[in-house]
Amino acid sequence: MAFKKTIKSEPFIPTSSMGDIAFLLLIFFMVTVVFTEETGLVVTLPRAEAGEEGVRDLLTNVYINEKGMISIDDQIVPVDRVAALMAQKVQENPFMIVAFKTDKHTPYGVVSDVMEQLKEAGAVKVFFNTDLDLPGVPY
Amino acid sequence: MGVLAKRKKNRGTNEIPMASTSDVAFLLLVFFIVMPMKQEEIGLSLVLPGKKTKETTVKIKQSHVATIKILANNTVTFDGQPIALHGLQQAIKDRIVSDPKTVVILETHPDADYGMMIACLDEVKLADARKVSLKTTKP
Numbered sequence: 001m002a003f004k005k006t007i008k009s010e011p012f013i014p015t016s017s018m019g020d021i022a023f024l025l026l027i028f029f030m031v032t033v034v035f036t037e038e039t040g041l042v043v044t045l046p047r048a049e050a051g052e053e054g055v056r057d058l059l060t061n062v063y064i065n066e067k068g069m070i071s072i073d074d075q076i077v078p079v080d081r082v083a084a085l086m087a088q089k090v091q092e093n094p095f096m097i098v099a100f101k102t103d104k105h106t107p108y109g110v111v112s113d114v115m116e117q118l119k120e121a122g123a124v125k126v127f128f129n130t131d132l133d134l135p136g137v138p139y
Numbered sequence: 140m141g142v143l144a145k146r147k148k149n150r151g152t153n154e155i156p157m158a159s160t161s162d163v164a165f166l167l168l169v170f171f172i173v174m175p176m177k178q179e180e181i182g183l184s185l186v187l188p189g190k191k192t193k194e195t196t197v198k199i200k201q202s203h204v205a206t207i208k209i210l211a212n213n214t215v216t217f218d219g220q221p222i223a224l225h226g227l228q229q230a231i232k233d234r235i236v237s238d239p240k241t242v243v244i245l246e247t248h249p250d251a252d253y254g255m256m257i258a259c260l261d262e263v264k265l266a267d268a269r270k271v272s273l274k275t276t277k278p
Contacts, residue, residue, distance in 0.1 A: 019161030026164050029171035046254035050264035054180040064253075099180065102253050108209075109249025111256075112275040115187060124189045128257055129182040 038074055041065040046104035048130035059099040059127060060089055066103045068110040079113045086121035097125040183260055185271065203240045205231065207259055208276070211250040215259060224258055231266035246274040 040063040062082075063071040070077050072085055090096055098118055102111055118126065207227065208216045215222055217230050235241050243263050247256045263271055 019164055022161050022164035022168055026168045026171065029168060033171050033175055046257040048183055048257055048261035048264075050183060050261050051181040052184065054182055054184065056180050059180060097184070099182065104252060104254025104257070106253040107249060108247045108251045108253050108256050108275070109278075111253050112247070112249060112273075115273070119187050119189055122189065124187040125184070126187055127180070127182045127184045128260070129180060130257060130261075132181065 040074065040101060041069060041071045043101055043103040044105075045101065045129055045131040047132065048128075051130045051132065054097065054099065054127050054129075058093070058095055058097045060086075060096055061099050061101055062114060064100065064102040064106050064110055064114065066105045068106060070110070070114060079110070079117065082114055082117035083120040086118055086123045090121060090123045095125075096123060097127050098123050099127045099129050101129045183257065183264060185260075185273070188272070199242050203238060203242055204244055205234050205241050206244045206246060207231075207263070209245075209247040209251045209255050209259060211248040213251050213255045215255070224262065227259065227262040228266045231263060231268055235266065235268060241268070242270040242272060243268045244272045244274055246276055248276040249278055 038061060040061060043063060043065055061072070065071075070079060070082065072082070077085060086098065100111065100114075115126070118124070206218055208219075210216070215224060215227065217227060222230060231241075231243060245256065245259055245263065247259075260271070
């Protein structure tokens with residue numbers, strides 16, 4: 001007569017490889033994460049309610065501070081050089097969007113001059129970076 | 140019997156505890172996942188008209204044009220009438236309802252604040268105006 005053996009061990013999920021999986025994912029995210037390499041200029045962005053999310057990979061940042069200094073790729077650029085610089089960038093990536101990171105107290109004239117340069121360079125897609133709107137703050 | 144003889148010998152092995160490595164890994168993992176999410180780009184997008192040519196210039200009837208002017212002292216006028224910023228959205232909406240072909244021209248003085256222009260552009264976007272044109276007042 002054959003006797004059936006009863007298995008007495010409790011069912012369990014092996015967790016010993018959890019650490020390995022975590023490290024694997026960790027390495028993946030560490031490699032893929034992109035930190036902002038640009039220092040730019042110190043600006044206080046204006047606030048807007050209608051702000052939409054921009055496609056970060058397509059954005060080229062143009063920082064303009066309160067005094068009207070323009071910084072592109074961490075270099076202070078005079079206004080009349082913007083067109084040449086941007087024309088080159090548009091050639092490299094035709095879908096490029098120019099992101100204005102401009103201080104809210106900057107005179108509009110500076111921004112307008114930069115936009116004229118962009119038109120000349122053919123970089124017509126612009127994005128005005130804003131902060132999230134807070135009630136009670138005028139702009 | 141001396142005190143020295145009573146001291147117990149520590150026979151435990153010298154091991155670094157590895158049980159919490161996966162916890163540390165998960166903590167770092169969460170950090171690297173959350174990090175890129177924080178760097179969102181929010182703003183207002185716009186397409187500039189590009190180089191001025193005869194083909195790209197479109198003539199619009201004066202009656203279809205709604206002009207928002209920002210003066211050098213940051214005051215806003217809508218079709219020549221001074222208007223408060225919070226009333227602008229409704230004014231544009233009313234205008235679009237009465238004339239769906241309305242083209243909004245945002246004319247800003249070069250000395251006005253960029254923040255003010257963005258605040259007005261925000262109102263224009265909130266009013267769901269599709270045709271927007273930026274203009275700079277000639278000093």
